[in-house]
Amino acid sequence: MHCPHCDAETISFTEWSIGLNAFRWRCPHCEARLGATTRVKLFAAVFFVAGLAVGGYAVWEYASESVSKGELRLNLLIGLAVLLMIGLPVGRVIFGGGPYRVVEQPPETPDTPE
Numbered sequence: 001m002h003c004p005h006c007d008a009e010t011i012s013f014t015e016w017s018i019g020l021n022a023f024r025w026r027c028p029h030c031e032a033r034l035g036a037t038t039r040v041k042l043f044a045a046v047f048f049v050a051g052l053a054v055g056g057y058a059v060w061e062y063a064s065e066s067v068s069k070g071e072l073r074l075n076l077l078i079g080l081a082v083l084l085m086i087g088l089p090v091g092r093v094i095f096g097g098g099p100y101r102v103v104e105q106p107p108e109t110p111d112t113p114e
Contacts, residue, residue, distance in 0.1 A: 001095060005102050006030035013095050025100060033104035040099045047087050054079030 003010040008029040016022050022044065023036040036044075058079060062072040 001099060003027040003030060003032060003034065004098065004100055005032035005034075005106065010034075010100075013092060016095055016099065017091065022099060024103075027106075031106040032102050033106075034100035035103035037099055037101050039094050039097065043090065043094055047083065050083055054083065 001011050001013075001016065002008065006027060006029050008027065010027045010029065011021065011025055016025075022040055025034045026032070027034060055076065058072055058075045061067045061075065062069070067075065
């Protein structure tokens, strides 16, 4: 992904996918502070709610004693696999479309040393 401020390559998809890097990042080239776009926030919210729904449904099935502990684990594993199979390609498309906006301009540096 290229920095929207200096247009230099700033982060890889793998780095972007780890932790909170998708929501905030500092360009290592120009030091601009970058924040997530609305698309990234919307995707994260939908993915989070879907994960809660899968987990909630599996726990509800287990609590109503309609599945065993082994079936609960299998249901959670299948739900996680489906979420990842959908989430990773969609995340890649969002990443390719430019996931950041400039939140804070980098400090101005003089062209000539003092």
